[in-house]
Ligand SMILES: NC(=O)C1=CN([C@@H]2O[C@H](COP(=O)(O)OP(=O)(O)OC[C@H]3O[C@@H](n4cnc5c(N)ncnc54)[C@H](O)[C@@H]3O)[C@@H](O)[C@H]2O)C=CC1
Ligand SMILES: CC(=O)C(=O)O
């Protein structure tokens with residue numbers, strides 16, 4: 001995947017002794033280390049030193065580090081700071097709160113704050129449903145994590161999880177007009193998480209659980225669903241499952257196989273893997289084999305993880321034993337939500353004709369798509385830099401948009417299936433091909449189609465609280 005990362009750029013701030021030709025040594029050192037100078041900016045010029053920012057195109061972070069070391073070794077040169085566009089884009093965080101009403105006078109203040117606001121408070125106290133019309137509740141989602149399963153980075157804690165949660169909040173707003181707040185909890189105790197989320201729920205129209213490790217995530221979500229009257233949706237489970245089903249529906253069409261006939265291997269039976277398997281079953285697929293670190297999840301074995309016990313009893317109809325090596329033999333599709341480089345080319349070669357591979361571990365997939373390419377009929381990853389990005393970003397903005405529009409009490413199976421069909425339907429018959437089984441996350445029709453289908457399903461299944469309205473995109 002190296003060539004895909006060649007566009008990475010670092011910005012190195014150098015303090016350079018002001019003695020004539022040092023810059024030519026700097027340029028030579030960068031060139032000799034394989035870097036390309038993209039831009040040079042003068043930050044400060046004194047008689048003895050100049051400070052310059054040098055933007056350098058590098059292959060990857062390790063390559064950038066080598067170039068920085070080469071520069072630091074030059075006489076008369078001091079490396080002051082190294083940044084890259086990724087870190088620069090995160091300076092100060094990625095979101096902010098903006099007022100919708102401007103306060104310019106004391107009179108304004110008496111309307112939107114005290115004493116005026118007291119009338120609104122009393123109205124809501126008398127009729128709590130009014131919170132949906134008179135507060136941010138109608139359009140606001142809490143993105144809640146405990147930092148225990150952040151992307152594929154593992155248990156990195158709540159503070160380190162914040163950039164991802166800010167990112168989700170940013171995407172909620174940009175893609176679907178939903179106001180989302182990142183909430184990173186400094187506890188991993190399920191009881192405490194349930195208690196805290198219940199306690200903050202009054203201000204929100206929905207709860208998006210994110211990057212909470214399995215199997216704890218299942219219990220936390222189930223308890224919150226039972227106890228709250230707003231949608232509780234664990235994105236890594238259901239958002240991912242919805243998008244995988246959409247992608248698999250279209251991939252099956254590309255290879256000319258019936259969805260229900262596919263033999264599917266799911267690798268990584270955690271939050272995403274369990275929900276994907278359940279969703280594929282709901283869509284009619286019967287032959288699913290799950291593989292985790294312990295090998296194939298099979299009947300007759302006892303697992304400490306209660307979800308694996310359930311999984312063993314409901315999947316693997318041929319009762320295969322062994323490892324991924326045994327599961328993959330003759331499989332039509334591999335769905336990876338596990339860890340980097342788990343799937344080898346040798347595995348892909350053992351799959352059925354026209355294999356479908358969704359290698360979705362982030363940030364590094366189960367197999368390098370370039371290595372797999374010659375052996376697969378359809379290849380998808382969770383990444384933005386390859387075709388067929390199967391990422392829950394295709395689901396969560398639209399599904400919450402639809403749920404908030406109709407003030408849904410929950411996001412149920414019918415709404416998830418509707419979302420999957422809506423995503424798949426955005427790719428027309430004429431457009432469908434191996435490198436376009438799933439629409440781009442930037443295709444505006446995705447959020448529109450998902451929100452409309454989800455809202456419709458909410459009304460049909462009786463979970464919508466609001467009378468049917470003409471759809472407006474959320475600012476009504
Ligand atoms: N593309 C997308 O939209 C999404 C991608 N993901 C990615 O999927 C991966 C898993 O995410 P979650 O289910 O939330 O995490 P999780 O922690 O709940 O589950 C991961 C599972 O993979 C298993 N696993 C780890 N290494 C393995 C190996 N070498 N072989 C087999 N199984 C292995 C773990 O034991 C665990 O059961 C992460 O890399 C995450 O970034 C998750 C959600 C959405
Ligand atoms: C995309 C996402 O939610 C994850 O990798 O955890």
Ligand SMILES: [Mg+2]
Nearest residue numbers: 151210211236
């Ligand atoms: Mg996630």
